[in-house]
Amino acid sequence: xxxxxxxxxxxxxxxxxxxxxxxxxxxxxxxxxxxxxxxxxxxxxxxxxxxxxxxxxxxxxxxxxxxxxxxxxxxxxxxxxxxxxxxxxxxxxxxxxxxxxxxxxxxxxxxxxxxxxxxxxxxxxxxxxxxxxxxxxxxxxxxxxxxxxxxxxxxxxxxxxxxxxxxxxxxxxxxxxxxxxxxxxxxxxxxxxxxxxxxxxxxxxxxxxxxxxxxxxxxxxxxxxxxxxxxxxxxxxxxxxxxxxxxxxxxxxxxxxxxxxxxxxxxxxxxxxxxxxxxxxxxxxxxxxxxxxx
Numbered sequence: 001x002x003x004x005x006x007x008x009x010x011x012x013x014x015x016x017x018x019x020x021x022x023x024x025x026x027x028x029x030x031x032x033x034x035x036x037x038x039x040x041x042x043x044x045x046x047x048x049x050x051x052x053x054x055x056x057x058x059x060x061x062x063x064x065x066x067x068x069x070x071x072x073x074x075x076x077x078x079x080x081x082x083x084x085x086x087x088x089x090x091x092x093x094x095x096x097x098x099x100x101x102x103x104x105x106x107x108x109x110x111x112x113x114x115x116x117x118x119x120x121x122x123x124x125x126x127x128x129x130x131x132x133x134x135x136x137x138x139x140x141x142x143x144x145x146x147x148x149x150x151x152x153x154x155x156x157x158x159x160x161x162x163x164x165x166x167x168x169x170x171x172x173x174x175x176x177x178x179x180x181x182x183x184x185x186x187x188x189x190x191x192x193x194x195x196x197x198x199x200x201x202x203x204x205x206x207x208x209x210x211x212x213x214x215x216x217x218x219x220x221x222x223x224x225x226x227x228x229x230x231x232x233x234x235x236x237x238x239x240x241x242x243x244x245x246x247x248x249x250x251x252x253x254x255x256x257x258x259x260x261x262x263x264x265x266x267x268x269x270x271x272x273x274x275x276x277x278x279x280x281x282x283x284x285x286x287x288x289x290x291x292x293x294x
Contacts, residue, residue, distance in 0.1 A: 007139040008146045010076055011083045011153075019152035020181050022160055022174070025084060032080055039077040046070055047100045079137055082121060083150040085157035121154045125202045130195055144191055148184055151198055152177065158205055164290040166208070166225040173205050222291040229287060230280075236273050243269050244288055253289055262288060 014032050016024025046066065049056055053063045081087040124132040133141050133151075140146045155177055163170040180201060184194045203210050208224055215234050218224045222244075226237035247265040252258035263285045270281060288294055 007079060008143055008149075010080060011140075011146055011149055014080045015084045015149070015153050019149050019156060020178050022156055025153060025157060025160075028084075032084055032086060035080060036077060036086075039073045042070060042073060043100055047103070075137070075139070079140060082136065082140065083146075083153055085120065085122075085154040087120065120158075121151065122158050122202055122206055125151070125199055126206045129199050133195075148191075148194070148198075151202075152181055155198070155202055155205060162205070165221060165287070165292075166228055168228045169208060169224070170205075173201065176201055176204075220293055222288070222293055225287050225291065226284065230275075230284070233273070236269070239272075240266065240269050240284070244294060248294055252294075259285075259289075 014028055014035060016028050018024055053066075054060075058066070078087075119127065121132070121136075124135060133147055136147060136150065140150055156174075159170050159173050159177065163174075180194065180197055183190070183197075187194075204213075208214070208221065209219070214224050214227065217234060217238055218227050220241065223237045223241045226240045227234060230236055230240075243265040244262055247261050249255075249258045249261070252262060263281065266284050266288065267281045270276070270284065275281075
């Protein structure tokens with residue numbers, strides 16, 4: 001199947017047609033990887049011959065045509081990276097590629113995206129609100145549907161990646177995102193309202209402590225996770241966090257003896273609060289393993 005030609009169609013071909021389906025980004029990943037590799041190979045191949053194109057037998061018109069084609073596919077690569085949320089994962093490869101692009105192609109769009117050097121789209125939305133969309137390429141921000149699906153894909157990606165740290169919370173965020181997508185598709189003419197709501201949801205996804213959702217004592221992601229996943233027991237969440245921090249050793253993950261100490265600490269606290277289920281102990285232990293602060 002040949003890929004399509006316009007921005008909206010490109011996004012759906014390489015990222016999936018339904019932003020409500022969390023599996024589509026993963027299912028289309030091989031297409032994106034193939035695109036990224038192909039464009040990078042094309043740029044490097046051109047860079048190898050760019051200074052000697054005429055000697056190689058290309059006419060001036062052919063050289064201009066090739067440059068335009070490479071600009072086009074490099075723009076597509078950047079659009080898909082942003083639309084899928086892959087941009088952050090690929091940052092480590094960008095400096096060398098940007099040098100080749102600036103030297104041999106001069107793709108202005110690569111400089112338009114400078115706002116994303118240090119922030120993902122989701123982080124940019126948290127920081128700047130609706131104004132963040134101004135940093136997107138014209139081909140995306142000029143199409144409301146493309147812009148919406150780009151934001152939704154990036155938000156879905158964060159929800160999926162963060163879910164292991166607090167399954168119950170991020171499942172709620174996923175449901176809220178599904179509802180916003182449904183409203184966008186069914187309520188035409190309400191785009192500004194949708195955009196404001198998606199900004200609010202983005203802040204909740206990226207900063208769960210926003211607003212008055214949690215008691216003040218739950219000042220870490222681990223405490224909030226235990227609170228959400230253990231019946232909203234504030235005292236239990238705080239005590240679990242304290243005991244785990246007290247018992248865990250450096251580099252404890254993957255070391256049987258060290259993991260056993262953490263698991264025993266969890267078991268001891270849960271039993272103190274009348275929870276004796278082995279299944280719950282294992283579930284909370286997995287939550288603890290997924291917390292960055294431990």
